[in-house]
Amino acid sequence: KNLNLNEKIDDKINTLSGGMKQRVMLAAALINDPKILILDEPTAGLDPIKRIEMCNLISSYAPDTIVIFATHVVSDVEVIAHSFLFLDNGKLILTGSREEVTGKMDGKVKELNISTELYKRLKDSLKVVSVHYEKSDLIVRVVDDEDKLSGKIMIPDIADVYISIFGNRT
Template sequence: MQLAIEHVSKRYRGKNWGLRDVSFTITPGVLGLLGPNGAGKSTLMRILATITKQTEGTVVWDSQDIAIHPEQLRTVLGYLPQDFGIYPHLNAIEFLEYLAAIKGLKANIARQRIDELLQVLNLSEVRKRPLGAFSGGMRQRVGIAQALLNDPKLLIIDEPTVGLDPEERVRFRNLLTDLAGERIVILSTHIVSDVEATATAIAIMDKGTLLTHATPENLLGQVEGKVWECLVPSEKLIQIRERFLVSSTARRSNGVHVRLVADSAPLQEAARVAPTLEDAYLYCIANGRNAAGAAQ
């Protein structure tokens, strides 16, 4: 089982490109799709979910071109878009039963599956409350439930932890890990910690292009020995930001604690530290933009 993305591009009206020549293959596990706003993540996922078609290239699901045979994928697809709509007058059970019927699930199987999902997503106690009275985080959990109704082989979820509190986010991360055994899960987010906790592979995109597709270990290896921490006076922070890739800062009584990425020690007193996935992500984005600028 695999999803092969082959030279996929998407052009919108006005000749604006949402994607440019994206190619990589996704196998079972959790793929973390990372990138800033406007990177092309949502465009790619709408293509993979057969909602829109690419302008160029092909997407192949188990030897079938999904643009020609979308039904082959749709029967095993679970999808949670970033802007997930609800019917506010329906309760959670009614809404999920309605979507289960649309997906073609038998009523007895649907009822059992809905009970299981409401329990897993901590919605059992509010199952009969109208969705219009749900908080944003609760609506997001209903969205996750509908994506899982048909026990999909391919699960695509766009910014799923937006609106979830820390406890709910941890619960969702654990759920993703449990789901990822024999299926493909594509998690698109700008929250690096969500990917760090769950992903078996990571794809980083920026400005419609794929910068890298690698394991978390390989990404971390790219910045091994290049991450530093140092304490600088507040008045030097702007200068440091201009010269180096700063991943975080924290103000202290004696100055600013700076974490940055550089090939060599930025200051004599800088100490080398172990890299995080966020360091690697920022390094990849910066290198991609520098390469694009040099090519122009």
């Protein structure tokens, strides 16, 4: 598969853009046609378009290679991964297919329509996945492990699983 590096063949690595450096590192990892490819934060520092391109490139190798993709950017692997492993301080705490890991969250992911003032008071006690406005309404997606909140029940995704496990660590 082509990594489109030919035009930069004579350039020094330190002069390349972040996306090009990531492609060079991927090319180096692929030189001997590995059966297992381990990538640590391969999309770090990339803009959204370059992140998508890198994820698509990596996923193109998946049919012939086991790809282990370590990342904190859940959206990078959410649609391309077949299996998920969640590690906490080097300890495996959850593993399974998308359906297996998100199935544990059924009924626990809720969307709340609340005031900004109420959000400010509650945010530290909530496992917040996302916050956004729709017109003038504040919409907060949360993991409600204890089923204490009333809100619209949502279909869980990998980000919800991540927040359920790790909370909103800073």
